[in-house]
Amino acid sequence: MKKVLSLVLVVCLSVTMLCACGSDSKTEAKKESDKTLSMATNAEFPPYEYVDGDKVVGIDVDIAQAIADKLGMKLKVDNINFDSIIPAVTSGKDQIGIAGMTVTEKRKKSVDFTDSYATGVQAVIVKEDSKIKDAADLTKKGANNKIGVQLGTTGDLYCTDDVENAGLGKVEKYNKGADAVQALVSGKIDCVVIDNQPAKEFVKANKGLKILDTAYKEEDYAIALAKDNSELRDKINNALKELKADGTIQKILDKYITAE
Structure with missing residues (x-):
C-alpha cells in the first residue's frame, strides 16, 4: 500500500512540475513577446522600404527602429504583400503596419492609426x-x-x-x-x-x-495598429513626438530623400 501511495505521490509531483515548467515557458515566451515590436511592411516601396542584400531597409524601418529604441523593444521586420499588412495587424500576427501607409476612412474601419510621421x-x-x-x-x-x-x-x-x-x-x-x-x-x-x-x-x-x-x-503617412491596442498606440505617439522634437525623424528623411 505504501508503494502505491509513493507511486501516486511521484506521479502527482511530476505532473505538478510539468505544469509549472509549462507555465514558466509560457511566461518567458510572453515576456520575450512584450520586448519585441513586430512590424509588417512591404519592401517594394523605395526609399520607404526596400531590400538591400538580405535586409529590409528604408525610411519606415529606421523610424520603426527609433520607436523601438524609445520603447526599449527589439524590432522584428515582417516583409509581406502590401494588401496583407492590415490583416496581419488585425489578426495579431504583427503589432504594427508601416509601409508608406496613408490614413483613409476605409482603412480606419479595420485598424487604428498613430499620428502622422511624414507627408x-x-x-x-x-x-x-x-x-x-x-x-x-x-x-x-x-x-x-x-x-x-x-x-x-x-x-x-x-x-x-x-x-x-x-x-x-x-x-x-x-x-x-x-x-x-x-x-x-x-x-x-x-x-x-x-x-x-x-x-x-x-x-x-x-x-x-x-x-x-x-x-x-x-x-499623410501613419502607423497602423489593431483597434484594441490603444496602449501601444499612445506609447508610439509619445515616441513620435519626441523623435520629431529632437530632429530624429527629419534626419531619417534627409538620409534617404535628397533635395533636387
Whole structure:
C-alpha cells in the first residue's frame, strides 16, 4: 500500500512540475513577446522600404527602429504583400503596419492609426511622349486610360474610385510597383499612379519615363495598429513626438530623400 501511495505521490509531483515548467515557458515566451515590436511592411516601396542584400531597409524601418529604441523593444521586420499588412495587424500576427501607409476612412474601419510621421504625394508616371499631360486628365470627361497601380495602395483605392468606378478608364492592379512600371514600359498601360518617392526611383531606372508636374493626391503617412491596442498606440505617439522634437525623424528623411 505504501508503494502505491509513493507511486501516486511521484506521479502527482511530476505532473505538478510539468505544469509549472509549462507555465514558466509560457511566461518567458510572453515576456520575450512584450520586448519585441513586430512590424509588417512591404519592401517594394523605395526609399520607404526596400531590400538591400538580405535586409529590409528604408525610411519606415529606421523610424520603426527609433520607436523601438524609445520603447526599449527589439524590432522584428515582417516583409509581406502590401494588401496583407492590415490583416496581419488585425489578426495579431504583427503589432504594427508601416509601409508608406496613408490614413483613409476605409482603412480606419479595420485598424487604428498613430499620428502622422511624414507627408506623401501620389504621383503619375507616364512615357515622355504620353498624351496624358496633367493628373486631371485621368478623371476628365471622356477619359479612357489604363492605369497601373500597386494592389492595396492608396493609388489603387483612389484610382478605383475616381476612374474605374466612374467609368473613366480601367485600373490594372499589380502586386509590385515595379511590375506596374514594367507594364507601362512595355505599352500595356498608359500610366502608373504611385507614391512620389518610389516613382522617382522607377523613373531613374527606366529611360523614356517621366513624372507629371501635377500630383494625383497628397496624403499623410501613419502607423497602423489593431483597434484594441490603444496602449501601444499612445506609447508610439509619445515616441513620435519626441523623435520629431529632437530632429530624429527629419534626419531619417534627409538620409534617404535628397533635395533636387
